[in-house]
Amino acid sequence: MNKPIRMALTKGRLEKDTVGLLEMLGFDCTAVREKGRKLILPVPDANLEVVLAKANDVITYVEHGVCDMGVVGKDTIMEMKGKFYELVDLGFGKCKFALATKKGYDFYSGYGIKTIATKYPNVARSFFEKKGMDTEIIKIEGSVELAPLLELADGIVDIVETGTTLKENGLEVIEDVAPISARLIANTVSLKMRHAEIDRLITLIEENL
Numbered sequence: 001m002n003k004p005i006r007m008a009l010t011k012g013r014l015e016k017d018t019v020g021l022l023e024m025l026g027f028d029c030t031a032v033r034e035k036g037r038k039l040i041l042p043v044p045d046a047n048l049e050v051v052l053a054k055a056n057d058v059i060t061y062v063e064h065g066v067c068d069m070g071v072v073g074k075d076t077i078m079e080m081k082g083k084f085y086e087l088v089d090l091g092f093g094k095c096k097f098a099l100a101t102k103k104g105y106d107f108y109s110g111y112g113i114k115t116i117a118t119k120y121p122n123v124a125r126s127f128f129e130k131k132g133m134d135t136e137i138i139k140i141e142g143s144v145e146l147a148p149l150l151e152l153a154d155g156i157v158d159i160v161e162t163g164t165t166l167k168e169n170g171l172e173v174i175e176d177v178a179p180i181s182a183r184l185i186a187n188t189v190s191l192k193m194r195h196a197e198i199d200r201l202i203t204l205i206e207e208n209l
C-alpha cells in the first residue's frame, strides 16, 4: 500500500465536524477520538494520517507539502492566502466575517479616518480598499469586541456566528464582509502525484455532503 495521505485538521471548532465527516464516509476514527495529547493519528482503513494543528499552521503544512491535504476555515484562507488548491466547500463551520460597531454608531458619517480592530488585518484591509476607504487597521489577538468598547477602534471586522457575543456587548453588525465555512485544501504537488487517491476521496466526500 502507498504511504498514507497526510491530512491536517484544524483543532478546536472544526475538529468534531471533520471527524464526523470522515466517519460518515465509513472510516474508523477511533484513534482520533481517543487521541489524548497525540497530534498525528492514523485512520488506517482510509490510508489517511490525521495531523491536528492550529488553523494558520494547517495552511503552512499544506503549502510546504508536508501535509497533502487540509481542512481549514475560509476565514484563514482569506487572511493567509498562499499557494494551494481549495477543493471542496465542506458546508460546516458556518459563520461570517462582518463589520460591527457599537449599537447606533453612524460608522459611515464624517470625514476622519476610521480605526478598525481585527484579528484578520488582510481581510479588513482588502474590504475597505475595495470601498476606496482609507482606514487604520489595528491587529488584536482575541476578544476583538473589546476594542470599540474601550474606544480603541470605531469598528471591528470579526467572525460572527450566532451574534451572541456582539449582542451581549452592545455591538451590532452594520455590514456583512464574507460568508465562511470549512474548506478541503490540497498541496499542489500532492494533487498531481496522488491524483487518483485524492480524487477518490473528493468524490466520496461530495457524494456524502
Ligand SMILES: Nc1ncnc2c1ncn2[C@@H]1O[C@H](COP(=O)(O)OP(=O)(O)OP(=O)(O)O)[C@@H](O)[C@H]1O
Pocket (backbone or CB within 6 Å): 010, 011, 012, 013, 014, 054, 055, 056, 072, 073, 074, 075, 076, 093, 094, 095, 159, 160, 161, 162, 180, 181, 182
Ligand atoms: N464562532 C466562531 N468563532 C470563530 N471561528 C468559528 C466560529 N464558528 C466557526 N468558526 C470556524 O472555526 C475555525 C476554528 O476556530 P477556533 O476558534 O477553533 O480556532 P481559532 O480561530 O484558531 O481560535 P483560537 O486562537 O482560539 O484557537 C475558524 O477558523 C472558523 O473557520
Ligand SMILES: O=P(O)(O)OC[C@H]1O[C@H](OP(=O)(O)OP(=O)(O)O)[C@H](O)[C@@H]1O
Pocket (backbone or CB within 6 Å): 141, 142, 143, 144, 145, 158, 159, 160, 161, 162, 163, 164, 165, 166
Ligand atoms: O457570534 P458568536 O456565536 O457569539 O461567535 C463569535 C465570537 O466567537 C469568536 O471568538 P472566540 O470564541 O474564538 O474567541 P476569541 O475572540 O478570543 O478568538 C469570534 O471572534 C467572536 O468573538
